[in-house]
Amino acid sequence: MLSDLILINSFFIAFHKLSGGFLLNYVELEPYKAGEVLLLINLAYFIAVNIIPNNLAKNIVFFDKVVQRSLSFSILYIVIFTVGVYLLNVTEITLLKWVGCLLLFVGVYTLFQILLRILLKLYREKGHNYKYVIIVGGGLNGMNVYYDLSSSTYGYKVLGFFDDNKSLENALPNYLGTTAQVEKFCNENQVDEIFCTLPGNQEAKILKLINFSERNMIRFYLVPEFYKYIKRKLVLNFLQATPVVGIRPEPLQSLSNRVLKRAFDIVFSICVLLTVFPLVYIICGLLIKLESPGPILFTQKRTGLHGKIFTCYKFRSMRMNKDADTLTTVKTDPRVTKIGSFIRRTSLDEIPQFINVLLGDMSVVGPRPHMVKQTEIYNKLIDKFMIRHLIKPGLTGWAQISGYRGEIKTIDQMEGRFKCDVWYIENWSFVLDIKIIFVTVFKTIAGDKNAY
Structure with missing residues:
Protein backbone atom coordinates (compact mmCIF):
# COMPACT_ATOMS: atom_id res chain seq x y z
CA MET A 1 0.00 0.00 0.00
CA LEU A 2 2.89 2.35 0.78
CA SER A 3 4.42 1.70 -2.64
CA ASP A 4 1.01 2.31 -4.23
CA LEU A 5 0.66 5.66 -2.47
CA ILE A 6 4.17 6.73 -3.47
CA LEU A 7 3.47 5.76 -7.09
CA ILE A 8 0.07 7.48 -7.26
CA ASN A 9 1.24 10.75 -5.69
CA SER A 10 4.35 10.80 -7.86
CA PHE A 11 2.27 10.08 -10.95
CA PHE A 12 -0.13 12.98 -10.44
CA ILE A 13 2.60 15.43 -9.51
CA ALA A 14 4.61 14.41 -12.59
CA PHE A 15 1.54 14.52 -14.83
CA HIS A 16 0.70 17.98 -13.50
CA LYS A 17 4.19 19.22 -14.31
CA LEU A 18 4.28 17.67 -17.78
CA SER A 19 0.74 18.67 -18.77
CA GLY A 20 1.14 22.29 -17.75
CA GLY A 21 -1.26 22.42 -14.84
CA PHE A 22 -3.39 19.31 -14.93
CA LEU A 23 -4.58 19.33 -11.34
CA LEU A 24 -3.51 22.42 -9.49
CA ASN A 25 -4.95 25.16 -11.70
CA TYR A 26 -5.87 27.29 -8.70
CA VAL A 27 -2.62 26.93 -6.76
CA GLU A 28 -1.33 30.34 -7.70
CA LEU A 29 -4.55 32.06 -6.58
CA GLU A 30 -5.51 29.72 -3.71
CA PRO A 31 -2.48 27.74 -2.45
CA TYR A 32 -4.57 25.70 0.00
CA LYS A 33 -6.22 24.01 -2.99
CA ALA A 34 -3.04 22.02 -3.53
CA GLY A 35 -3.50 20.42 -0.12
CA GLU A 36 -7.12 19.58 -0.93
CA VAL A 37 -6.12 17.94 -4.19
CA LEU A 38 -3.38 15.88 -2.53
CA LEU A 39 -5.82 14.83 0.19
CA LEU A 40 -8.33 13.76 -2.48
CA ILE A 41 -5.64 11.80 -4.37
CA ASN A 42 -4.90 9.71 -1.27
CA LEU A 43 -8.49 9.46 0.00
CA ALA A 44 -9.63 8.05 -3.34
CA TYR A 45 -6.93 5.38 -3.03
CA PHE A 46 -8.13 4.17 0.37
CA ILE A 47 -11.71 3.98 -0.88
CA ALA A 48 -10.73 2.04 -4.00
CA VAL A 49 -8.36 -0.36 -2.21
CA ASN A 50 -11.12 -1.31 0.23
CA ILE A 51 -13.35 -2.28 -2.70
CA ILE A 52 -10.59 -4.05 -4.66
CA PRO A 53 -7.99 -5.13 -2.06
CA ASN A 54 -4.29 -5.32 -2.80
CA ASN A 55 -3.38 -9.03 -2.87
CA LEU A 56 0.31 -8.67 -3.74
CA ALA A 57 1.36 -10.20 -0.40
CA LYS A 58 -0.41 -13.50 -1.10
CA ASN A 59 2.02 -16.28 -1.90
CA ILE A 60 0.18 -17.73 -4.89
CA VAL A 61 -0.94 -15.04 -7.32
CA PHE A 62 -0.85 -15.55 -11.09
CA PHE A 63 0.07 -12.79 -13.51
CA ASP A 64 -3.31 -12.75 -15.27
CA LYS A 65 -4.94 -12.06 -11.89
CA VAL A 66 -2.39 -9.32 -11.15
CA VAL A 67 -3.22 -7.66 -14.47
CA GLN A 68 -6.98 -8.13 -14.00
CA ARG A 69 -6.92 -6.67 -10.49
CA SER A 70 -4.62 -3.81 -11.47
CA LEU A 71 -6.82 -2.80 -14.40
CA SER A 72 -9.98 -2.94 -12.28
CA PHE A 73 -8.41 -1.03 -9.40
CA SER A 74 -6.87 1.73 -11.54
CA ILE A 75 -10.11 2.34 -13.45
CA LEU A 76 -12.12 2.41 -10.21
CA TYR A 77 -9.60 4.79 -8.67
CA ILE A 78 -9.81 7.24 -11.61
CA VAL A 79 -13.63 7.18 -11.41
CA ILE A 80 -13.66 7.87 -7.65
CA PHE A 81 -11.02 10.59 -7.99
CA THR A 82 -12.89 12.28 -10.86
CA VAL A 83 -16.19 12.26 -8.96
CA GLY A 84 -14.41 13.78 -5.95
CA VAL A 85 -12.82 16.49 -8.09
CA TYR A 86 -16.15 17.64 -9.47
CA LEU A 87 -18.08 17.32 -6.21
CA LEU A 88 -15.49 19.29 -4.22
CA ASN A 89 -14.72 21.66 -7.09
CA VAL A 90 -11.00 21.65 -6.32
CA THR A 91 -9.89 21.91 -9.93
CA GLU A 92 -10.95 21.72 -13.56
CA ILE A 93 -10.18 18.76 -15.80
CA THR A 94 -10.74 18.83 -19.55
CA LEU A 95 -12.12 15.69 -21.18
CA LEU A 96 -9.00 15.23 -23.31
CA LYS A 97 -6.66 15.43 -20.32
CA TRP A 98 -8.92 13.15 -18.27
CA VAL A 99 -8.86 10.45 -20.97
CA GLY A 100 -5.10 10.85 -21.35
CA CYS A 101 -4.63 10.60 -17.60
CA LEU A 102 -6.87 7.53 -17.38
CA LEU A 103 -5.03 5.61 -20.09
CA LEU A 104 -1.59 6.57 -18.79
CA PHE A 105 -2.46 5.82 -15.16
CA VAL A 106 -3.95 2.40 -16.01
CA GLY A 107 -0.83 1.47 -17.95
CA VAL A 108 1.65 2.77 -15.36
CA TYR A 109 -0.13 1.19 -12.39
CA THR A 110 -0.52 -2.20 -14.11
CA LEU A 111 3.14 -2.31 -15.17
CA PHE A 112 4.17 -1.28 -11.66
CA GLN A 113 2.20 -4.15 -10.08
CA ILE A 114 3.70 -6.65 -12.55
CA LEU A 115 7.20 -5.33 -11.80
CA LEU A 116 6.62 -5.69 -8.04
CA ARG A 117 5.50 -9.30 -8.50
CA ILE A 118 8.54 -10.09 -10.65
CA LEU A 119 10.86 -8.55 -8.05
CA LEU A 120 9.15 -10.56 -5.30
CA LYS A 121 9.66 -13.80 -7.24
CA LEU A 122 13.32 -12.96 -7.86
CA TYR A 123 13.71 -12.18 -4.15
CA ARG A 124 12.23 -15.58 -3.26
CA GLU A 125 14.50 -17.35 -5.71
CA LYS A 126 17.39 -15.93 -3.69
CA GLY A 127 16.05 -17.78 -0.64
CA HIS A 128 14.14 -14.96 1.10
CA ASN A 129 10.51 -14.30 2.07
CA TYR A 130 9.65 -17.96 2.63
CA LYS A 131 6.97 -19.54 4.75
CA TYR A 132 8.16 -22.77 6.36
CA VAL A 133 5.54 -25.52 6.30
CA ILE A 134 5.14 -29.17 7.22
CA ILE A 135 2.67 -31.68 5.79
CA VAL A 136 0.90 -34.09 8.12
CA GLY A 137 -0.30 -37.08 6.13
CA GLY A 138 1.78 -38.71 3.41
CA GLY A 139 -0.86 -40.15 1.13
CA LEU A 140 -1.84 -39.00 -2.36
CA ASN A 141 -3.27 -35.73 -1.05
CA GLY A 142 -0.07 -35.03 0.87
CA MET A 143 2.08 -35.55 -2.22
CA ASN A 144 -0.20 -33.30 -4.29
CA VAL A 145 0.14 -30.54 -1.69
CA TYR A 146 3.91 -31.04 -1.68
CA TYR A 147 4.21 -30.64 -5.45
CA ASP A 148 1.90 -27.60 -5.43
CA LEU A 149 3.96 -25.83 -2.75
CA SER A 150 7.43 -26.78 -3.97
CA SER A 151 7.81 -24.04 -6.57
CA SER A 152 10.27 -21.48 -5.17
CA THR A 153 8.36 -18.56 -6.70
CA TYR A 154 5.39 -19.27 -4.45
CA GLY A 155 7.43 -18.58 -1.34
CA TYR A 156 6.92 -21.90 0.48
CA LYS A 157 9.64 -24.14 1.92
CA VAL A 158 8.32 -27.64 2.68
CA LEU A 159 10.34 -28.98 5.61
CA GLY A 160 8.94 -32.51 5.38
CA PHE A 161 6.20 -35.04 6.12
CA PHE A 162 4.72 -36.62 9.24
CA ASP A 163 2.74 -39.83 8.94
CA ASP A 164 2.00 -42.77 11.24
CA ASN A 165 2.59 -45.22 8.41
CA LYS A 166 6.34 -45.79 8.76
CA SER A 167 6.44 -47.80 5.55
CA LEU A 168 6.25 -44.45 3.73
CA GLU A 169 9.59 -43.37 5.19
CA ASN A 170 11.51 -44.15 2.01
CA ALA A 171 8.70 -43.15 -0.35
CA LEU A 172 8.24 -39.57 0.88
CA PRO A 173 10.67 -36.77 -0.12
CA ASN A 174 11.55 -36.01 3.53
CA TYR A 175 9.94 -38.17 6.22
CA LEU A 176 10.25 -36.48 9.64
CA GLY A 177 8.33 -38.88 11.89
CA THR A 178 4.91 -39.82 13.21
CA THR A 179 2.08 -37.41 14.03
CA ALA A 180 3.02 -37.69 17.72
CA GLN A 181 6.34 -36.00 16.89
CA VAL A 182 4.81 -32.94 15.24
CA GLU A 183 4.69 -30.84 18.41
CA LYS A 184 8.33 -31.53 19.32
CA PHE A 185 9.50 -30.66 15.80
CA CYS A 186 7.52 -27.41 15.71
CA ASN A 187 8.86 -26.34 19.11
CA GLU A 188 12.44 -26.92 17.96
CA ASN A 189 12.13 -25.46 14.45
CA GLN A 190 10.52 -22.48 12.76
CA VAL A 191 7.20 -23.68 11.34
CA ASP A 192 4.77 -21.09 9.96
CA GLU A 193 2.02 -23.34 8.61
CA ILE A 194 0.77 -26.92 8.90
CA PHE A 195 -1.04 -28.61 6.01
CA CYS A 196 -3.02 -31.59 7.27
CA THR A 197 -4.09 -34.27 4.78
CA LEU A 198 -5.15 -36.91 7.33
CA PRO A 199 -8.42 -38.74 6.52
CA GLY A 200 -11.58 -37.58 8.29
CA ASN A 201 -11.82 -40.70 10.46
CA GLN A 202 -8.74 -39.55 12.42
CA GLU A 203 -10.67 -36.80 14.20
CA ALA A 204 -8.77 -37.06 17.50
CA LYS A 205 -5.36 -36.53 15.83
CA ILE A 206 -6.66 -33.67 13.69
CA LEU A 207 -8.27 -31.90 16.65
CA LYS A 208 -5.07 -32.27 18.68
CA LEU A 209 -3.04 -30.70 15.85
CA ILE A 210 -5.53 -27.83 15.52
CA ASN A 211 -5.36 -27.07 19.25
CA PHE A 212 -1.55 -27.20 19.19
CA SER A 213 -1.40 -24.86 16.19
CA GLU A 214 -3.75 -22.35 17.81
CA ARG A 215 -1.75 -22.30 21.05
CA ASN A 216 1.55 -21.82 19.21
CA MET A 217 0.43 -19.27 16.59
CA ILE A 218 0.93 -21.65 13.68
CA ARG A 219 -1.56 -21.39 10.85
CA PHE A 220 -3.38 -24.67 10.22
CA TYR A 221 -4.84 -25.77 6.86
CA LEU A 222 -7.00 -28.86 6.43
CA VAL A 223 -6.97 -30.51 2.99
CA PRO A 224 -10.35 -32.28 2.53
CA GLU A 225 -10.55 -35.90 1.43
CA PHE A 226 -12.72 -35.15 -1.60
CA TYR A 227 -9.65 -33.55 -3.20
CA LYS A 228 -8.80 -37.13 -4.28
CA TYR A 229 -11.68 -37.24 -6.74
CA ILE A 230 -12.54 -33.57 -7.33
CA LYS A 231 -9.42 -31.79 -8.57
CA ARG A 232 -10.79 -28.39 -9.48
CA LYS A 233 -11.37 -24.95 -8.03
CA LEU A 234 -14.03 -25.20 -5.34
CA VAL A 235 -16.18 -22.58 -3.65
CA LEU A 236 -16.80 -22.56 0.09
CA ASN A 237 -20.09 -21.08 1.32
CA PHE A 238 -21.93 -21.25 4.63
CA LEU A 239 -25.50 -22.03 5.64
CA GLN A 240 -25.42 -20.38 9.04
CA ALA A 241 -22.40 -22.20 10.53
CA THR A 242 -22.58 -25.23 8.20
CA PRO A 243 -19.91 -25.21 5.47
CA VAL A 244 -21.14 -25.98 1.96
CA VAL A 245 -18.64 -26.66 -0.83
CA GLY A 246 -19.58 -25.83 -4.41
CA ILE A 247 -17.77 -27.91 -7.02
CA ARG A 248 -17.30 -25.03 -9.45
CA PRO A 249 -16.63 -21.28 -9.11
CA GLU A 250 -19.20 -19.30 -11.10
CA PRO A 251 -18.49 -15.55 -11.04
CA LEU A 252 -21.76 -14.89 -12.88
CA GLN A 253 -23.70 -16.25 -9.90
CA SER A 254 -22.91 -12.90 -8.31
Missing part, protein backbone atom coordinates in the same frame (compact mmCIF):
# COMPACT_ATOMS: atom_id res chain seq x y z
CA LEU A 255 -25.77 -10.44 -8.87
CA SER A 256 -23.39 -7.52 -9.42
CA ASN A 257 -21.52 -9.44 -12.14
CA ARG A 258 -24.75 -10.42 -13.88
CA VAL A 259 -25.97 -6.82 -13.79
CA LEU A 260 -22.64 -5.60 -15.21
CA LYS A 261 -22.68 -8.18 -18.01
CA ARG A 262 -26.32 -7.54 -18.88
CA ALA A 263 -25.85 -3.74 -18.85
CA PHE A 264 -22.92 -4.11 -21.24
CA ASP A 265 -24.96 -6.42 -23.50
CA ILE A 266 -27.81 -3.91 -23.67
CA VAL A 267 -25.59 -0.90 -24.39
CA PHE A 268 -23.40 -2.77 -26.91
CA SER A 269 -26.33 -4.34 -28.78
CA ILE A 270 -28.26 -1.05 -28.99
CA CYS A 271 -25.17 0.70 -30.40
CA VAL A 272 -24.76 -1.99 -33.08
CA LEU A 273 -28.46 -2.18 -33.94
CA LEU A 274 -28.74 1.61 -34.33
CA THR A 275 -25.53 2.11 -36.33
CA VAL A 276 -24.11 -0.92 -38.14
CA PHE A 277 -27.18 -3.14 -38.46
CA PRO A 278 -29.44 -0.91 -40.67
CA LEU A 279 -26.73 -0.39 -43.31
CA VAL A 280 -25.67 -4.05 -43.31
CA TYR A 281 -29.31 -5.15 -43.45
CA ILE A 282 -30.04 -3.02 -46.52
CA ILE A 283 -26.91 -4.08 -48.44
CA CYS A 284 -26.85 -7.76 -47.46
CA GLY A 285 -30.62 -8.06 -47.67
CA LEU A 286 -30.66 -6.77 -51.23
CA LEU A 287 -27.85 -9.12 -52.32
CA ILE A 288 -29.46 -12.11 -50.58
CA LYS A 289 -32.79 -11.44 -52.32
CA LEU A 290 -31.15 -10.98 -55.72
CA GLU A 291 -29.23 -14.27 -55.52
CA SER A 292 -31.88 -16.66 -54.23
CA PRO A 293 -35.56 -16.64 -53.26
CA GLY A 294 -36.50 -16.65 -49.58
CA PRO A 295 -36.41 -14.41 -46.50
CA ILE A 296 -33.46 -12.14 -45.64
CA LEU A 297 -33.29 -13.38 -42.07
CA PHE A 298 -32.89 -17.06 -41.24
CA THR A 299 -34.41 -18.24 -37.97
CA GLN A 300 -33.45 -21.42 -36.16
CA LYS A 301 -34.29 -23.02 -32.83
CA ARG A 302 -31.20 -23.24 -30.62
CA THR A 303 -30.40 -24.25 -27.06
CA GLY A 304 -29.99 -21.38 -24.61
CA LEU A 305 -29.69 -20.68 -20.91
CA HIS A 306 -30.57 -23.71 -18.72
CA GLY A 307 -31.36 -25.72 -21.86
CA LYS A 308 -34.31 -23.55 -22.88
CA ILE A 309 -35.03 -23.27 -26.60
CA PHE A 310 -34.98 -19.84 -28.27
CA THR A 311 -35.24 -18.50 -31.82
CA CYS A 312 -31.84 -17.42 -33.14
CA TYR A 313 -31.61 -14.82 -35.94
CA LYS A 314 -29.02 -14.77 -38.74
CA PHE A 315 -28.73 -13.41 -42.25
CA ARG A 316 -29.68 -16.24 -44.61
CA SER A 317 -26.51 -17.59 -46.17
CA MET A 318 -27.96 -20.70 -47.84
CA ARG A 319 -30.56 -21.54 -50.40
CA MET A 320 -33.79 -22.69 -48.84
CA ASN A 321 -33.44 -26.38 -47.93
CA LYS A 322 -35.11 -28.99 -45.72
CA ASP A 323 -31.86 -29.91 -43.89
CA ALA A 324 -31.17 -26.47 -42.41
CA ASP A 325 -32.17 -27.54 -38.90
CA THR A 326 -30.36 -30.89 -38.90
CA LEU A 327 -27.14 -30.60 -40.93
CA THR A 328 -24.31 -28.24 -39.97
CA THR A 329 -22.35 -26.29 -42.56
CA VAL A 330 -19.27 -27.97 -44.03
CA LYS A 331 -16.48 -26.63 -46.21
CA THR A 332 -17.57 -26.21 -49.87
CA ASP A 333 -21.18 -26.75 -48.78
CA PRO A 334 -23.33 -26.64 -51.96
CA ARG A 335 -26.19 -25.03 -50.04
CA VAL A 336 -24.18 -21.86 -49.34
CA THR A 337 -24.74 -18.99 -51.81
CA LYS A 338 -22.02 -16.64 -53.07
CA ILE A 339 -23.14 -13.78 -50.86
CA GLY A 340 -23.65 -16.34 -48.10
CA SER A 341 -20.05 -17.46 -48.36
CA PHE A 342 -18.89 -13.85 -48.00
CA ILE A 343 -21.05 -12.95 -45.01
CA ARG A 344 -20.14 -16.20 -43.24
CA ARG A 345 -16.43 -15.63 -43.83
CA THR A 346 -16.67 -12.08 -42.47
CA SER A 347 -19.16 -13.01 -39.68
CA LEU A 348 -21.68 -10.49 -41.03
CA ASP A 349 -24.31 -13.25 -40.92
CA GLU A 350 -24.13 -13.14 -37.11
CA ILE A 351 -25.03 -9.44 -36.75
CA PRO A 352 -28.82 -10.05 -36.42
CA GLN A 353 -28.02 -12.01 -33.26
CA PHE A 354 -27.63 -8.64 -31.53
CA ILE A 355 -31.44 -8.73 -31.57
CA ASN A 356 -31.19 -11.90 -29.47
CA VAL A 357 -28.74 -10.12 -27.17
CA LEU A 358 -31.11 -7.19 -26.67
CA LEU A 359 -34.02 -9.57 -26.06
CA GLY A 360 -31.97 -11.37 -23.39
CA ASP A 361 -31.73 -14.75 -25.14
CA MET A 362 -27.99 -14.34 -25.75
CA SER A 363 -24.99 -12.37 -24.54
CA VAL A 364 -22.26 -10.72 -26.59
CA VAL A 365 -19.77 -13.21 -25.14
CA GLY A 366 -20.52 -16.79 -24.10
CA PRO A 367 -20.61 -20.37 -25.39
CA ARG A 368 -21.90 -20.50 -28.97
CA PRO A 369 -25.51 -21.79 -29.17
CA HIS A 370 -26.03 -25.09 -30.98
CA MET A 371 -28.95 -26.37 -32.97
CA VAL A 372 -31.31 -28.40 -30.81
CA LYS A 373 -30.38 -31.55 -32.74
CA GLN A 374 -26.67 -30.92 -32.11
CA THR A 375 -27.25 -30.44 -28.41
CA GLU A 376 -29.09 -33.76 -28.18
CA ILE A 377 -26.28 -35.59 -30.00
CA TYR A 378 -23.36 -34.07 -28.07
CA ASN A 379 -25.16 -34.50 -24.75
CA LYS A 380 -25.10 -38.27 -25.35
CA LEU A 381 -21.46 -38.32 -26.47
CA ILE A 382 -19.81 -35.92 -24.01
CA ASP A 383 -20.14 -36.31 -20.25
CA LYS A 384 -21.57 -33.24 -18.45
CA PHE A 385 -22.08 -31.43 -21.77
CA MET A 386 -25.05 -29.43 -20.46
CA ILE A 387 -22.79 -27.54 -18.03
CA ARG A 388 -22.07 -25.09 -20.86
CA HIS A 389 -25.71 -23.97 -20.65
CA LEU A 390 -25.36 -22.61 -17.11
CA ILE A 391 -24.90 -19.18 -18.72
CA LYS A 392 -26.36 -17.47 -21.77
CA PRO A 393 -24.90 -18.37 -25.16
CA GLY A 394 -22.91 -15.69 -26.96
CA LEU A 395 -22.09 -14.30 -30.41
CA THR A 396 -18.47 -15.14 -29.71
CA GLY A 397 -16.65 -16.92 -26.91
CA TRP A 398 -13.42 -18.23 -25.46
CA ALA A 399 -13.68 -21.41 -27.56
CA GLN A 400 -14.05 -19.41 -30.80
CA ILE A 401 -10.87 -17.38 -30.25
CA SER A 402 -9.04 -20.53 -29.08
CA GLY A 403 -9.30 -22.31 -32.43
CA TYR A 404 -12.69 -24.03 -32.10
CA ARG A 405 -14.72 -21.87 -34.42
CA GLY A 406 -16.86 -23.31 -37.20
CA GLU A 407 -17.29 -26.93 -38.23
CA ILE A 408 -16.64 -29.64 -35.67
CA LYS A 409 -15.38 -32.80 -37.37
CA THR A 410 -14.43 -35.02 -34.41
CA ILE A 411 -15.51 -35.69 -30.83
CA ASP A 412 -12.09 -34.48 -29.65
CA GLN A 413 -12.75 -31.10 -31.24
CA MET A 414 -16.13 -30.90 -29.55
CA GLU A 415 -14.60 -31.83 -26.21
CA GLY A 416 -12.00 -29.10 -26.73
CA ARG A 417 -14.76 -26.55 -27.34
CA PHE A 418 -16.67 -27.85 -24.33
CA LYS A 419 -13.61 -27.50 -22.06
CA CYS A 420 -13.08 -23.94 -23.27
CA ASP A 421 -16.73 -23.11 -22.53
CA VAL A 422 -16.49 -24.55 -19.00
CA TRP A 423 -13.22 -22.66 -18.41
CA TYR A 424 -14.98 -19.44 -19.42
CA ILE A 425 -17.86 -20.12 -17.01
CA GLU A 426 -15.42 -20.70 -14.13
CA ASN A 427 -13.12 -17.76 -14.92
CA TRP A 428 -15.48 -15.06 -16.21
CA SER A 429 -14.52 -11.45 -15.73
CA PHE A 430 -15.55 -8.25 -17.49
CA VAL A 431 -11.94 -7.77 -18.62
CA LEU A 432 -12.00 -11.27 -20.16
CA ASP A 433 -15.15 -10.39 -22.13
CA ILE A 434 -13.49 -7.26 -23.51
CA LYS A 435 -10.41 -9.28 -24.47
CA ILE A 436 -12.54 -11.88 -26.31
CA ILE A 437 -14.37 -9.13 -28.22
CA PHE A 438 -11.13 -7.47 -29.32
CA VAL A 439 -9.54 -10.77 -30.38
CA THR A 440 -12.71 -11.72 -32.29
CA VAL A 441 -12.68 -8.41 -34.19
CA PHE A 442 -8.98 -8.81 -34.96
CA LYS A 443 -9.40 -12.38 -36.21
CA THR A 444 -12.39 -11.34 -38.32
CA ILE A 445 -10.37 -8.60 -40.01
CA ALA A 446 -7.27 -10.77 -40.40
CA GLY A 447 -9.30 -13.75 -41.59
CA ASP A 448 -10.04 -17.06 -39.90
CA LYS A 449 -9.49 -20.31 -41.81
CA ASN A 450 -12.35 -21.94 -39.85
CA ALA A 451 -14.85 -19.30 -40.97
CA TYR A 452 -16.90 -20.74 -43.83
